[in-house]
Amino acid sequence: TIKTEDISEISIKVIVRVRPPNERELQDNSRTIIEVVDDKMLIFDPKEQETPFFFHNVAQKGRDMLKKQNKQLQFIFDRVFDSTSTNTNVFEGSTKRLINSLLDGYNCSVFAYGATGAGKTHTMLGNREDPGITYHTVAELFSEIENQSKHREFALGVSYLEIYNENVQDLLHKSGQLHLREDGRCGVVVAGLEPIAIQNAEELLSLLAEGNKNRTQHPTDANKESSRSHAVFQVYIKIINKLDSQVQRVKLSMIDLAGSERASATGCKGVRFKEGANINKSLLALGNCINNLADGIKYIPYRDSKLTRLLKDSLGGNCHTVMIANIAPGSITYEDTHNTLRYANRAKKI
Numbered sequence: 001t002i003k004t005e006d007i008s009e010i011s012i013k014v015i016v017r018v019r020p021p022n023e024r025e026l027q028d029n030s031r032t033i034i035e036v037v038d039d040k041m042l043i044f045d046p047k048e049q050e051t052p053f054f055f056h057n058v059a060q061k062g063r064d065m066l067k068k069q070n071k072q073l074q075f076i077f078d079r080v081f082d083s084t085s086t087n088t089n090v091f092e093g094s095t096k097r098l099i100n101s102l103l104d105g106y107n108c109s110v111f112a113y114g115a116t117g118a119g120k121t122h123t124m125l126g127n128r129e130d131p132g133i134t135y136h137t138v139a140e141l142f143s144e145i146e147n148q149s150k151h152r153e154f155a156l157g158v159s160y161l162e163i164y165n166e167n168v169q170d171l172l173h174k175s176g177q178l179h180l181r182e183d184g185r186c187g188v189v190v191a192g193l194e195p196i197a198i199q200n201a202e203e204l205l206s207l208l209a210e211g212n213k214n215r216t217q218h219p220t221d222a223n224k225e226s227s228r229s230h231a232v233f234q235v236y237i238k239i240i241n242k243l244d245s246q247v248q249r250v251k252l253s254m255i256d257l258a259g260s261e262r263a264s265a266t267g268c269k270g271v272r273f274k275e276g277a278n279i280n281k282s283l284l285a286l287g288n289c290i291n292n293l294a295d296g297i298k299y300i301p302y303r304d305s306k307l308t309r310l311l312k313d314s315l316g317g318n319c320h321t322v323m324i325a326n327i328a329p330g331s332i333t334y335e336d337t338h339n340t341l342r343y344a345n346r347a348k349k350i
């Protein structure tokens with residue numbers, strides 16, 4: 001029997017989060033193009049409510065006959081979060097379930113996908129008042145570890161990397177460019193990377209804050225440099241069974257991806273990605289890996305980028321994945337939002 005990458009074992013949950021409108025979107029020349037129907041369904045570019053125009057008490061129809069038809073596309077996902085949701089809500093409906101998978105021995109990964117300004121960093125990192133799902137997930141992990149401490153022992157290490165222009169940098173130690181190496185036993189490893197041991201989720205918060213200072217640009221800065229880098233946060237867990245001293249190693253990866261707008265702009269025809277002058281190589285490769293996984297193609301082009309090489313053992317195969325597609329609510333970002341929803345819809349097929 002062949003036991004390679006059994007597609008049926010792959011589990012991906014696709015989640016969409018709509019952020020609240022910003023100042024610009026609240027102005028009256030922007031309309032809302034997302035209608036969240038319930039916690040699984042949304043409509044992209046909904047038909048506007050029929051608000052008949054009254055003239056001498058008679059409803060006048062067809063005032064907008066020349067207007068372009070709305071697309072009125074219905075999408076269904078594992079979960080849809082509307083603009084009132086908090087990071088705690090998103091955590092509870094998305095990555096919380098990964099903790100059991102992790103402690104059962106599955107590598108897990110979480111991606112925040114979407115155009116610049118759609119809310120990826122807010123979802124992953126958040127702020128002091130509303131910490132992101134990275135914090136909540138690690139806090140839950142510590143609490144579950146505590147619950148299991150009678151029969152298992154745990155050691156946790158974290159790393160925080162940035163991939164910018166296909167260069168890998170350690171955000172927690174000042175180092176130069178890091179290299180990926182194939183290691184016969186451990187798969188792909190980052191040469192010279194030293195995970196930092198942590199004892200609780202609060203230590204994580206200060207590490208994340210420290211790491212973000214070392215990013216190419218501050219992550220909340222909506223300029224084009226920061227939107228081109230991927231932030232990869234990883235937790236390595238060593239689980240020791242107290243009864244038989246068996247050791248198991250698992251990994252959780254949480255990735256704040258580069259903005260997807262260039263992937264759209266360079267003509268993502270349907271769902272196929274084409275190489276373009278300015279397109280982010282790692283984002284393109286991730287899209288192609290997802291496409292092949294969705295099509296059930298055996299060959300997955302992990303080797304095509306730093307990001308996909310790094311995540312080879314956490315994407316596809318025997319892993320659990322959560323994809324959070326972040327979208328803005330307004331018509332200003334009509335094409336980006338449409339493309340993000342199509343990408344997310346594609347990922348659902350994995």
Ligand code: ADP
Pocket residue numbers: 018019020083085114115116117118119120121122123219220222227259326
């Ligand atoms: P991205 O990382 O995708 O470029 P950000 O997370 O930086 O986008 O979000 C863009 C702006 O919108 C930021 O000012 C952020 O604070 C705000 N924002 C995003 N999502 C939310 C949300 N759910 N609630 C409130 N503000 C949000």
Ligand code: MG
Pocket residue numbers: 117120121122219220
């Ligand atoms: Mg960001």
